[in-house]
Amino acid sequence: MPLPDDLPKPGKLFTLGLITQQAAKKHPDSLFYLDRPFDLAPELGLRPTYAQVAELVEDTAARLYAAGVRPGDTVAVFKSHNADILFLACAIGRVGAVPAMFAPFLEWPTVVKMAARLRPDHFVTDPAVLERAGDHFEELRGHAPSVVLAHGDAAGLPSLAGTVPGEAPPYPDIPHDAPALITHTSGTTGVPKLVAAARRGTQLPIDTQARMAKLLRYRETFAMCISFVHARTYAALATALQLGIGIAPLADADVDSVREVLSECRPGCVEAHPNMYLHWEELAGIPDGPFARVRIFMSTFDAIHPRSIRTLLGASRRRSPLFIQTYGQTETGPVTMRIYTRRNIRKADGRCVGFVFPGMTRARIRPRPQDKGTRNGYIQAKSSGVALTYVGQQELYDERCEGGWWNLQDIGHRSRWGCVHLLDREFDQTDSLESLLAAEDSLIEALPELTEAVFVRVGETVRPVVCTRRDRPLDRAAWRAAVAHLPELPEPVHIAWAQMPHTATWKVKRNMLAAGLADGSIRALDGVLDGVLDRR
Template identity: 70%
Template structure:
């Protein structure tokens, strides 16, 4: 896809906040043509090093936007990239590679330097380990590989694996999801339709995980449009402000929790968000407050916010569009309607539970449904019922047919109908909070909060905010840097609960968690 985009739009720019590790000489503003040449170069080196069509290639390198183009180079050969988040620990990586058993593993000197004993375990599992830059004993150095032979092109059958990514791992070791080519095409088709409907032709900025399946769909769509692409590695407010003031994006996509941290940009007199016409977030439900602030920060006449709900296994299942008008009365638990002709959703009653509500398991069908959990087929089969996939979320459908998400199955507690709804309420009433997470500890429901730049928590304001909620414990205030989260900024609730219970997560005040 990079080659085709470069032929049509060779001078279009990428806006980077960090040079590519693969080619630092390209600087911070490489063109489509330069990136296409980079993909061809890396593909030739991989091919010369033994990668062939149909091979599975594990990719685990330092956090950088070049992860996208390393995956493109693997796919250029007809091999299947298996992308691992840079923030995973080596012990987890080796467990995942034991399930995957790839033909090749691509990494860098930084990651190898951190591997310790796990590096030896990896080499026992994988026949070939390659370094994208630099040299180390016993490893193949791609920079020493020949580049004079371009690999032949291979068309991957629509039902064959084309990309392997993994789940967020909020409840344990991430599961590796193999997506068929038809599955990777689903979100591209959806976004292409949307772009045509919106007549979108402006710079697109993304600050989302570079190994997530969603990111590859976003990249493919942007390349097809030939627009400027800002690929941010750092979600820090000051970094985002700097890049946005330069490229003035018309579209922005980030993980929901990032938007909460970016709310302070709305008051910036230079207006880094002023030109944004379309805000987007996917997979995780976003708090209504953040949507309101983002839409209010835009100076465009009709800005919109597009929220998509789904999972790595399914791709996007539903979507909801917000405007300045409808967000005023929006229910934050509503995640919208399925995509006509592409996805469906239903509610399946929970066995043995009759609580007088319409609540049940959310299940979905999707043309983008992953074809297996690599190395965990039995677990995959447990989640699948014919064409229907159990998302392991609890929710219901309204009389209008829209889907409402209440909680993850594993997070539900009898003290509150919906932890997510309670969190929406608190965040809506306390602008100083950047996160509010309700977790279940042995003593009951424990609110855990983060404040903007770790400022002190106003306890009186908190008491007023929770006055209409069932009785909950006093909140524990922690720094965001100590909040355990995934590469997509999704909070690991079980890890948070365990860290509070055993005292390994430091708190910013004297209020101790429930025991």
């Protein structure tokens, strides 16, 4: 569907449903670099233009409107992993409805529980996702009166592909304090919580990134390999669209696929999840490789291991590349930031997550009784990015929000310089180690072959669990040297990366990992478990 001539001018606040159209008016020929074609429009191929994507959003919005989606409706999206998830959300926003984004990797029992809290007016999915639903699909129908396929045909359900688009829906007019986007937490400790963000709340990361881009005079291609259902991704997309630059939204984090796409588009900025960077370190050794022209690396969600930062900065051939780390949560948006260079990473403390954004965010430490005599406590934050509510769990939201201060449920402290140091998630703390995250940092630093190192409780024991690059054998002698400075530990459990349970943002689900080790569903690659050969 062609773009309308009477497109509203960009306002001061982010409008999800209009970002592609406004960008296409100014930069119609700018490119997206895809690693797989859109499910919604495979005919666009791997290099669609801004104009083509904006027309896709308009067409999809018209089909949604014809299918009965109306302004103010809540529309859940649970479709196969692909970058078109971003633009399906934009189309829902174009109608004036509220997209509620479910990660493609969620299990159906979890999705049904989340849908029971959400009670969406419409539920958008696709044939591949429905194939693994089983009996859970009928449970879902009890919580979602309208189920529509984003593409394809299955189960006799209506499909957007077969819906005849009528007139374009009216332009959305969403109040500043109304929900504009619903995403969810990682779910590392249970069923993910649905987080409703106001239109004003989605603006904070956009403003922050836009200011930085202006300061750095950034005009190069931007590559991102981050969850397509996370609020952060929409802020990154909106900022890049405003700049009119090439955008590479990568669906496949495999090192070979990443190398192929980045070697073509030669990005000046790359953003990925911390654990992805661990796997991508092997690309750093390629002469004039995919990171050679990168000027800025970015990472959010978790503190990243210093080894990855040092390796990536070393892979760039730019004179003064930067690594920008921000810390926050789905519920808060970015809270702190730290910028690394080749010089300051040499002595970096991996637990330091930086300083608050002046005039935009605040942070404080709220001591707990068990922290008496230390400077540690809950990390709490205050900003305009704090979410409106947990959908269907208002009481839990109220417990976390104390006088406008949001409890991140992370334990840490502030240094005398004012920077925030993150030690552990509250749920992961153990008496045997002051900081599991710091211990993991030290192991990753000492053993270059590791691509993951986590400590989990299995019964009464804290067990180290590791993955190696391409699942190669673990050097046990090197391991013993690396843990010599730590309290006595059991032998590490070396597992295949494919067995490591993780979220859409590649956070390890420690509770599921511990359960899998306990019941034997997760097996050691070399048969070493509990310090002896496991001969089951």
